[in-house]
Amino acid sequence: MQRLLYIIIYPALWFTSVLPMSILYIKSSVLYQLTYHIFGYRKKVVFENLKLAFPSKTEAERTQIAKGFYKHLCDLIFETIKSLTISENQIRKRFTIENIELLEKLYNNNRSILLMAGHYGNWEWSGIVNKMMQHQGFAVYKPLDNKQFDSLVKKIRSRFGATIVPNTRITKVLYRYKKEETTTLTYILSDQTPRPDAFKHREDFMGINVPVFTGTEELAKLLDFTLLYFKVEKVKRGYYKATFVPVSENPKEDTDYKNTRKFLDLLEAQIKEEPAYYLWSHKRWKHRGK
Structure with missing residues (x-):
């Protein structure tokens, strides 16, 4: 049944992806009306x-943010579909990186990198960084139960050269490459919600005490990798710019959870500045403290 569903859906996704962005954004505007005003998705x-x-904002202010979020979410859905066929030239115009020279400097110093990112802006187009660097690129993901759609996700996220690695295998993979003296950059969405029985630490995120994912920091300590934050900003509809923000050059020397806190502070600052571009449909605070 899952395979049949994939066989039906994939051609529609592919044919949608070859449409011009102008047409996709018309479709996005229609989808916004359906998801927000008709079906009320999440x-x-x-x-x-x-x-x-x-909590200090008025209901009207929060409604305005919510509408902006749904518009952005619908854009993101079609931008992700576009990832199936978008050319390197086109995505380079739409997703620019301000300080790519920082990666070159770290590469020349034989420094591998863990790139911490949040569900903010467009994380699906971040893979273009692989075309702009000398590091061997990896991206961490959680495999889907549906094998066909899992394969589709890997296909989209590896189009520009990254190797997609399940979260359960990334430590072994990076350790092997370190032993081979291969310099790597690994992209990790680090604002995930850990299971209530599988976390080590809690922090305040947007003023709310929650379990936090500390795996990126722990991996950096274990392998002695540089930590960077990938700050992605939405410039206008369909256009983004990204900046590498240093978090720690020598995480082994840092106290526990210091760099997780720094990551959360950087992400919070972005959310507070432009809140509509965060993934508010994600149940990030479901395990909050009482």
């Missing part, structure tokens, strides 16, 4: 999250 979750994160 609307309760979104408004609960916004109330938790911005």
